[in-house]
Every structure is written in C-alpha cells, then in structure tokens.
Amino acid sequence: xxxxxxxxxxxGLIVLFAVGLHHDPREVPSPLIGKxxxxxxxxxxxxxxxxxxxxxxxxPLLVNFFASxxxxxxxxxxxxxxxxxxxxxxxxxxDYKDALPDIxxxxxxxxxxxxxxxxxxxxxxxxxxxxxxxxxxFVLNAEGVIVYKQIGPMTEDAWRExxxxxxxxxxx
Amino acid sequence: xxxxxxxxxxxxxxxxxxVQVLVPAYGLWRRSGRALAVATSAAQTQAxxxxxxxxxxxxxxxxxxxxxxxxxxxxxSELPLVYRFTAxxxxxxxxxxxxxxxxxxxxxxVSVFNRRLxxxxxxxxxxxxxxxxxxxxxxxxxTSNPFERLFPVPEDGRDLNPLLQDPGMVIHPPMLYxxxxxxxxxxxxxxxxxxxxxxDSAWARWTRPWTITAWLFMxxxxxxxxxxxxxxxxxxxxWFWDPVENASFMPWLVGTALIHSLAVTEKxxxxxxxxxxxxxxxxxxxxLGTFLxxxxxxxxxxxxxxDPARGVFILGFLGTVLGAAFLLYAWRAPKLVSEGELRLxxxxxxxxxxxxxxxxxxxSVLLGTLYPLVxxxxxxxxxxxxxxxxxxxxxxxFAPLLMLVGLAIAVPWKRARIGDAVRHLRVPLVATAxxxxxxxxxxxxxxxxxxxxxxxxxxxxxxxxxxxxxxxIRAKTSWRAGLASVPRGTxxxxxxxxxxxxxxxxxxxxxxxxxxxxVRLSPQGSVExxxxxxxxxxxxxxxxxNYDSDYGTVLVEREGRTVATLxxxxxxxxxxxxxxxxxxxxxxxxxxxxxxLGEPLDNGDWALRLYYKPxxxxxxxxxxxxxxxxxxxxxxxxxxxVRATETAVATQGVVA
Numbered sequence: 001x002x003x004x005x006x007x008x009x010x011x012g013l014i015v016l017f018a019v020g021l022h023h024d025p026r027e028v029p030s031p032l033i034g035k036x037x038x039x040x041x042x043x044x045x046x047x048x049x050x051x052x053x054x055x056x057x058x059x060p061l062l063v064n065f066f067a068s069x070x071x072x073x074x075x076x077x078x079x080x081x082x083x084x085x086x087x088x089x090x091x092x093x094x095d096y097k098d099a100l101p102d103i104x105x106x107x108x109x110x111x112x113x114x115x116x117x118x119x120x121x122x123x124x125x126x127x128x129x130x131x132x133x134x135x136x137x138f139v140l141n142a143e144g145v146i147v148y149k150q151i152g153p154m155t156e157d158a159w160r161e162x163x164x165x166x167x168x169x170x171x172x
Numbered sequence: 173x174x175x176x177x178x179x180x181x182x183x184x185x186x187x188x189x190x191v192q193v194l195v196p197a198y199g200l201w202r203r204s205g206r207a208l209a210v211a212t213s214a215a216q217t218q219a220x221x222x223x224x225x226x227x228x229x230x231x232x233x234x235x236x237x238x239x240x241x242x243x244x245x246x247x248x249s250e251l252p253l254v255y256r257f258t259a260x261x262x263x264x265x266x267x268x269x270x271x272x273x274x275x276x277x278x279x280x281x282v283s284v285f286n287r288r289l290x291x292x293x294x295x296x297x298x299x300x301x302x303x304x305x306x307x308x309x310x311x312x313x314x315t316s317n318p319f320e321r322l323f324p325v326p327e328d329g330r331d332l333n334p335l336l337q338d339p340g341m342v343i344h345p346p347m348l349y350x351x352x353x354x355x356x357x358x359x360x361x362x363x364x365x366x367x368x369x370x371x372d373s374a375w376a377r378w379t380r381p382w383t384i385t386a387w388l389f390m391x392x393x394x395x396x397x398x399x400x401x402x403x404x405x406x407x408x409x410x411w412f413w414d415p416v417e418n419a420s421f422m423p424w425l426v427g428t429a430l431i432h433s434l435a436v437t438e439k440x441x442x443x444x445x446x447x448x449x450x451x452x453x454x455x456x457x458x459x460l461g462t463f464l465x466x467x468x469x470x471x472x473x474x475x476x477x478x479d480p481a482r483g484v485f486i487l488g489f490l491g492t493v494l495g496a497a498f499l500l501y502a503w504r505a506p507k508l509v510s511e512g513e514l515r516l517x518x519x520x521x522x523x524x525x526x527x528x529x530x531x532x533x534x535x536s537v538l539l540g541t542l543y544p545l546v547x548x549x550x551x552x553x554x555x556x557x558x559x560x561x562x563x564x565x566x567x568x569x570f571a572p573l574l575m576l577v578g579l580a581i582a583v584p585w586k587r588a589r590i591g592d593a594v595r596h597l598r599v600p601l602v603a604t605a606x607x608x609x610x611x612x613x614x615x616x617x618x619x620x621x622x623x624x625x626x627x628x629x630x631x632x633x634x635x636x637x638x639x640x641x642x643x644x645i646r647a648k649t650s651w652r653a654g655l656a657s658v659p660r661g662t663x664x665x666x667x668x669x670x671x672x673x674x675x676x677x678x679x680x681x682x683x684x685x686x687x688x689x690x691v692r693l694s695p696q697g698s699v700e701x702x703x704x705x706x707x708x709x710x711x712x713x714x715x716x717x718n719y720d721s722d723y724g725t726v727l728v729e730r731e732g733r734t735v736a737t738l739x740x741x742x743x744x745x746x747x748x749x750x751x752x753x754x755x756x757x758x759x760x761x762x763x764x765x766x767x768x769l770g771e772p773l774d775n776g777d778w779a780l781r782l783y784y785k786p787x788x789x790x791x792x793x794x795x796x797x798x799x800x801x802x803x804x805x806x807x808x809x810x811x812x813x814v815r816a817t818e819t820a821v822a823t824q825g826v827v828a
Contacts, residue, residue: 003505006449007498010456014491016546017463017483069330069749097749 030130030149037063037144038128045095045103045117055116057144060167061090062137064114064154065126067098068106070134076153077110083159084113089167093117096126096134139163175240178228179319185221185276186309188214192302196295200367208295215283215298218305222276226269229318230260238329241322242266248331248747250718258342259332264482265318270346271462272308274353275301282357282382289378296364297357304356307489315482331718331747338754340400344393348420351390352458355423357382358430359455362448363497366504371448376438379451381811383434384664387427388802394420395795406753406768408688408783410791413562418541419461422534426454429530436520439585441511443524448505450527456494457534463490464541518588522580529573536565574629574676577669578636600639604631611677615762615786616685626680634673637666664805668798675794681787690770694777702784704765705729711769711778719743719752724769724778728758740769740780764788 032038037053044051056063064080066073083089093114095103098121120126129138139148147166150158192214199207229242233256238244246262261270279301286294312318335341361379365371397417402410411417430450437447463486515521540561582596608627612619640662645654691699695710709725722742728735736758743752755768763786770779 003445003502006452007495007502010491010494010498013460013542014487016542017487067749069747 032130032146033149035146037140037146040125040128042125043119045119051118053144056092056140058142059090060141061092062139063092063094064137065094065096065131065134067096067134068102069098072153073135074110076135079154079156079159080113081111090115094120094125096120096131097123139166174228174231175237175319175321178225179317181221181225181228182309182313185218185225186306186313188218188221189302189305189309192218193299193306196299199295200292205291208291211295211298212283215279219276219280222273226273229266229269230257233257233259239321239325241320242318244322244326244329246332247329248718249328250746251332252717254342255332255337258336261345262332262336265312265316267345268308268312268316269318270349271353272305272312274346274349275305275308275356278353278357279305286378292368293364296367297360300360300363301356303493307493311485311489315485329747331745334743334745334748334750334752335404338400338404340396340403344396344400347389347396348393351386351393352423352461354382354386354389355427355455355458357386358451362451363500365448366500369504369507371444371508373438373441376434376447377811380434380438381806383427383430384802384806387431388799388806390420390424390427391795391802392799394424395792399792403755403757404753406755408766408781408785413559415464415541418537419464422537423454423457423461425530425534426450426457429527430454432523433527436523440520442514442520444508444510445505449501452497452501459490459493463487515587517590519580519583519585522576522583526573526576526580529569529576533566533569536569571629574633577672578632581636581639596639597636600632600635604628604635607631623680623684627677630673630676630680632673633676634670637669637673641666659808660804661808661810664801664808666801667804668801671794671797671801674790674797678787678790678794682785682791685786687784689782691780691782692773692777693780694775699782701782703730704735704784706767706782708778708780710776716743718747719745722769726767728765736765738767740767742769759789761789762786
C-alpha cells in the first residue's frame with residue numbers, strides 16, 4: 001500500500017494544476033476599479049492641444065494603453081480594429097513610452113482603431129493609471145469611472161463575456 | 173528553405189523516436205535481441221536529426237532571417253553576434269528545442285557509453301528516453317513550433333529580452349538544462365530496473381556517474397543563474413526564492429539525495445526502492461520545473477511563456493509519464509529486497525537521515541511555490557509566499573543536515589560505535605569551534621550568536637570533509653603514496669562537502685554583515701561605507717551596439733588609496749525600449765563592493781545604491797567547488813566500462 005503513495009500525491013498535484021491553469025495568475029484586481037479615471041494633461045497625436053481626463057466623460061469607452069514596440073499590442077490589434085469598424089465602442093489610445101515616428105509608422109502599417117490617441121511619451125499617465133505592462137485596457141462608463149481592467153491583449157471572449165455586458169448596463 | 177529543413181528534421185525525429193520506443197518494447201516482449209539493438213541506432217539517428225534542427229534555428233538567427241516568427245520576436249539587426257547564438261534559447265520555443273537537443277545528446281551518450289551493459293537494460297533505458305523525447309517533440313510541433321514563418325516579413329526584429337543580453341546568460345540555460353534533462357538518464361535506468369526486476373550494486377554503479385554528471389551541471393547552472401541575477405537585476409541579492417529558481421532547486425535537492433542514496437545501494441545493497449523512487453522524483457521535479465516555468469501557472473520575473481493550451485499539454489504529459497512510472501513503481505518495487513539490515517548509527521543510516529532532510533527541504537520548497545496556487549484554486553484569494561517563509565523553513569532543516577554531513581563521514585559503513593566517532597571528531601570539533609568564533613571577530617570585529625552558530629556549521633562541513641583523504645594519506649608511509657591512494661571519488665566527495673561548507677560561510681557572512689546604502693550624489697560628491705570612500709564622478713552617455721548607456725563612474729578609495737574604479741550602467745535598449753541595470757562590482761575573496769545606478773535626479777545628481785558584502789565570493793566559490801567535486805567523482809575509474817565483471821563487491825576502497 002505504501003508504494004501507492006507517490007501515485008496518489010501525483011494525482012492530487014495534477015488536479016491542483018488543472019484547476020490552477022484555469023485561473024489567470026496575472027488577474028490582480030486593480031485598486032482603481034470603481035474610481036474616476038486618474039488625471040492627466042497630455043498632447044494628442046496629430047493635434048496641438050493638450051487633453052485631460054475630462055475628455056473621457058460623457059460616453060462609455062475603452063482606454064487602451066499600447067505601444068509600437070509591444071508584441072501583445074499586435075496580437076490584440078485586429079480585435080480592436082473589428083470593434084472600431086463595427087462601431088461597438090469608442091476606443092481611446094494611450095501611446096505608452098513611444099516615439100512619434102515609430103507610432104506613426106506602426107499605425108500606417110496596421111491601421112488605426114482609435115478615435116483619439118493620447119501621447120504618453122514619458123509614461124507618466126501609465127504610472128498614475130497603474131499600468132505595469134502594455135497592453136492594458138480600461139473600461140470607463142459614461143461618468144468616467146473605471147469599471148473594468150483587461151490586463152494583457154484584448155480578446156473577443158473578454159469583450160463578449162465581460163466588457164460588453166458591463167457597457168450595456170452603463171449606457172446612458 | 174532552412175527553416176523548413178529544420179521543421180522537417182523535427183518531424184522525422186518524432187518518427188524515429190517512435191521507432192526508438194516501439195521496436196525495443198516489442199523486443200522485450202518477444203525477447204528478440206535484434207529488436208532491442210534497434211534502440212541504439214534509432215537513438216543515434218534521432219540525435220542527428222534533432223541536432224540538425226537546432227543548427228537550422230541557429231542559422232536563422234545568424235543570418236537574421238526575420239521571416240521566421242521566432243527570430244523576429246527575439247532578435248534585431250543590431251544584436252551582437254554572440255547574443256544571436258544565445259537568442260536561440262531566449263524564449264519559449266527555442267528553449268524547448270534546446271531541451272530536446274540536450275535530451276538527444278544525453279541519449280546519444282547513453283547509447284555510446286553503455287554498450288557493455290546487458291542489452292535489455294540499455295534498450296529499455298533508451299526507449300524510456302525516447303518516450304520523453306516524443307512528448308517534447310510533440311509539444312513543440314503542436315503548440316510551439318520555432319520554425320513558424322511570418323508574413324508579411326517585418327522590417328526588423330523586436331530584439332532579444334535585454335535581461336538575457338548578458339555573458340552569464342550565454343551559458344546559464346544550457347548548463348541548467350543539462351542538469352534538468354540529465355536526470356532523465358537516472359530516471360530511465362530506474363524504469364529499466366523496475367521493468368527487468370534487477371536492481372543490484374552493478375545497477376547502482378551504472379547509474380551513479382550519470383546522476384553525478386547531471387547533478388554537477390545543475391549545480392553549475394544554478395550557481396551561474398545566481399551570479400547572473402546578482403549582476404543584472406541590480407538588487408544586490410543572489411537568491412530570490414523566485415518560482416523559477418525554486419523549480420531548479422527542487423530537483424537539485426532530490427538529486428543530491430539520490431547521489432547519496434545510490435552510494436548506499438551500491439555499497440550495501442540497501443534502500444533499493446527508495447533509490448528508485450528518488451530517481452523518479454528527481455526527474456519528475458525537473459518536468460514539474462519545466463511545467464511551472466512554461467505553463468504560466470505561476471508568474472515570476474522570468475517566466476516567459478504563458479499559454480493555457482501549452483500548460484494543459486505539459487500537464488497531460490507530466491501526468492502520463494510520472495503516473496506510469498509511479499504505477500510501475502507501486503507494482504514492482506515491493507519485490508526489490510534489501511540484501512542486509514540497516515542500522516541507524518552507521519554511514520548508511522546517517523545517509524538515510526540526510527536523505528530525509530533533503531527530501532523534506534525539497535517538499536517545503538514545493539509547498540512554498542505551490543501554496544499561492546492552492547489558495548487561488550480554492551478561491552480564497554491571491555497571496556504570494558516570499559523569502560520569510562523559505563528562510564524560516566530552511567534554517568532548521570539545513571543546520572542538522574550540515575551537522576550530519578560531518579558525522580556521516582566520520583562513521584563507517586554497516587556498524588559504528590559512538591565512542592569511535594567521538595574520537596575521530598574531537599579535533600575537527602575543536603578546530604571548528606575556534607574558527608567559528610575567530611573568523612567574525614578578526615574580519616568584522618564583532619560576533620553574535622547566530623553568526624558563530626552559522627560559521628560553526630560552515631566550518632564543520634568544510635573541516636570534516638578533509639577527514640577521509642587525511643585518514644587515507646596517514647595510513648600510508650609516504651605522502652606521495654598516500655595521495656595516490658585516494659580515489660577520485662573520495663576527492664570528489666571531499667571537494668563537494670568543502671564547497672558546501674564554504675558556501676555556508678559565505679551565506680552566513682553576507683546575510684549578517686552586508687551593508688546597504690541608498691544615496692543621492694552629485695558629481696564629485698562622495699559617501700563613506702564601512703571605511704570605503706565612494707566618489708561619484710558623474711554619468712556620461714555612451715552608445716552601445718543596440719542600446720544607449722548611461723555610463724557612471726565611481727571611484728572607491730580607502731585610506732587615501734584608490735581601490736577600484738567602478739562603472740555601473742543603465743542601458744536603454746533601442747528595440748524594446750527597456751531599461752536595464754548593469755551593476756558594477758569590485759571583489760576580493762573577503763568582500764564585494766557593489767554599485768548600481770538608480771534614477772537620474774535634477775542637477776546631474778543621481779540616486780545610487782551601494783553595497784558592502786563581505787565574503788560574497790564564497791557563495792559562488794562553494795558552488796564551483798561542488799562542481800569540481802562532481803567532475804572528479806563522475807570520472808572515477810570504477811565507473812569506466814569494465815569487461816563484464818559485474819560483481820557486487822567493489823574493488824576499490826570505500827567511497828561515499
């Protein structure tokens with residue numbers, strides 16, 4: 001009987017791992033959820049003026065932190081393009097720690113799903129928003145309050161199952 | 173064309189691996205010698221194919237073929253040539269290919285060196301290695317093909333992770349993988365023993381050099397990894413209890429236990445089923461390490477792949493291989509009978525206790541690594557287990573273990589008398605106590621109880637290690653004859669235990685006497701740290717091959733004399749826009765002076781982190797001594813193939 005102990009331990013571990021695989025270890029709840037979007041004053045791509053968090057109020061939208069140098073951003077890019085083309089939601093881009101020529105070329109190459117692109121060249125807004133790796137996407141309701149944070153690439157599943165229902169409730 | 177060739181070679185290798193498993197299995201069943209012999213040629217063919225695939229991927233990196241997705245993701249046109257080689261294993265797909273390549277290498281070695289073993293044992297072992305290879309080849313081909321093409325072809329690559337652009341990273345992963353994968357050979361022999369039902373001293377003697385070799389590579393890999401973290405992460409630490417580090421530490425602990433248990437099995441014909449279990453466990457933990465690092469079950473600083481589909485595959489593979497092995501064990505191990513009686517107060521008895529400590533230590537690392545996962549799975553919340561847990565668990569486990577090391581060497585096999593042991597150990601005991609009190613007083617001017625206790629353990633392990641060669645040399649009339657009479661295995665044991673003692677001393681001193689200072693310095697400003705004057709000369713910009721560097725200069729003086737000029741750097745890599753710290757270290761055997769650049773402040777001021785770390789070098793030196801011990805032990809004459817004299821009695825002297 002004691003020779004069976006290793007098998008039993010193994011079975012226990014495998015069950016544990018199988019359960020563990022279905023949990024995302026990166027899913028750390030953001031302390032910002034339920035709070036208004038953090039303040040910023042930054043330039044917009046292609047425009048002279050500065051914008052602030054006030055721009056984000058009035059309609060539900062996605063704030064997507066991205067960069068031309070980021071792999072995950074290319075992965076999620078088609079999903080964002082589709083959302084924008086189907087006019088499912090307005091997407092504001094936060095270009096995180098990026099250089100202007102790089103991002104212009106990147107958008108020409110891959111297409112632009114963003115209504116506006118805020119240039120966060122120094123990453124200061126990223127710091128205030130608690131971004132610890134691009135891409136990250138914040139879901140804001142019409143009052144400009146953060147209701148959800150997607151860490152890592154946006155996926156169709158995440159949109160359909162988590163974000164769209166939240167926004168359906170948030171429409172004015 | 174070249175990438176397709178590599179891909180094709182992998183597919184062929186999978187086919188050959190199937191032959192390597194199925195034909196010998198048929199041979200065992202039908203008792204056909206010709207079918208068994210196929211294992212050898214299949215293993216060699218498979219190795220050739222896998223090496224070809226590895227060569228193809230390396231070629232793609234050297235020629236900067238950005239049409240290959242993996243190359244694009246991990247290389248850049250500005251990447252220096254040497255890092256183009258190491259970029260091959262810079263991420264998930266390539267590390268898998270490295271895994272399989274090293275496995276093929278080990279398999280090839282088994283097929284070449286073990287020609288004199290009984291045909292069924294060799295064939296079974298090769299077939300088992302073939303099963304492992306099939307698993308990893310399938311994994312690669314189905315979920316993580318390194319040769320996947322990319323269209324449209326990007327202008328340039330996204331560059332190798334800057335963390336990995338360091339000389340330490342050039343050899344750390346291959347060494348570590350040599351260790352991980354090397355335990356598969358001990359595993360294969362364990363399965364062969366279970367299948368054939370023959371587990372005797374001869375078996376232990378075939379298995380020992382393979383296990384020691386795997387262990388020494390693993391020791392080297394862990395030491396290099398720790399050295400790399402010390403230099404690159406810029407936190408002044410050398411071990412972080414990070415899940416990835418733990419993943420390599422667990423099989424190392426069990427592998428260490430296995431080496432000792434194999435010694436008992438060889439000398440005394442005891443602990444057979446325990447030895448087999450350890451061999452399965454050591455490899456199981458290597459696979460588990462791969463799973464933890466690759467599946468994304470646990471996040472860590474350097475886990476680079478997280479994809480649930482991959483996790484499910486490795487988990488299934490892990491379950492199949494280990495499940496089958498453990499079931500076979502449950503079925504066959506009860507039939508393995510010991511050839512004698514085990515007394516607790518004898519060398520084998522003490523080695524068994526040492527085994528228990530090592531396995532418990534490994535289990536507590538596993539617990540600490542998995543606990544966050546358990547909590548998450550039970551949906552209680554998210555937690556992380558940090559160094560406080562591991563330190564609290566390890567000190568009470570390692571202290572008695574270190575005492576046992578000295579005791580076991582002083583005690584003979586079979587039966588020992590306490591009186592004899594005390595007589596043997598009187599001198600080392602006194603020397604240890606004196607040294608443990610003196611050393612901290614001389615070098616640090618103070619000695620607290622924990623430091624003396626820690627120093628005692630370190631000296632104890634180191635000084636008692638010298639006993640065995642000492643006794644052998646004294647037994648001869650002349651030094652020359654005495655030195656010649658000590659077998660390499662004994663030298664190996666001595667060096668490895670000496671290394672353990674040296675390592676312990678290093679750890680005790682570094683953790684007790686390190687001084688850390690975070691300072692703000694303006695150019696030409698200076699700060700004093702334990703008698704050393706750190707003079708900040710400012711920071712200049714310097715271009716590197718694929719990065720721009722903030723290149724700092726810090727002059728270190730002591731009593732008006734310049735001790736060192738240090739150049740800590742912060743590098744901004746072009747392609748990834750990642751900032752990397754390169755700490756600068758000046759070291760002597762007695763102390764490290766460590767400077768890392770923090771953030772630039774205004775007016776040319778910088779934040780700097782300074783450390784004074786006494787005896788830091790001993791931590792690596794300990795590891796290196798263990799490696800050399802391993803090399804000596806594995807190359808002992810007794811393990812060289814001897815023509816068919818597989819008797820249970822060892823012809824050479826007693827070696828632990």
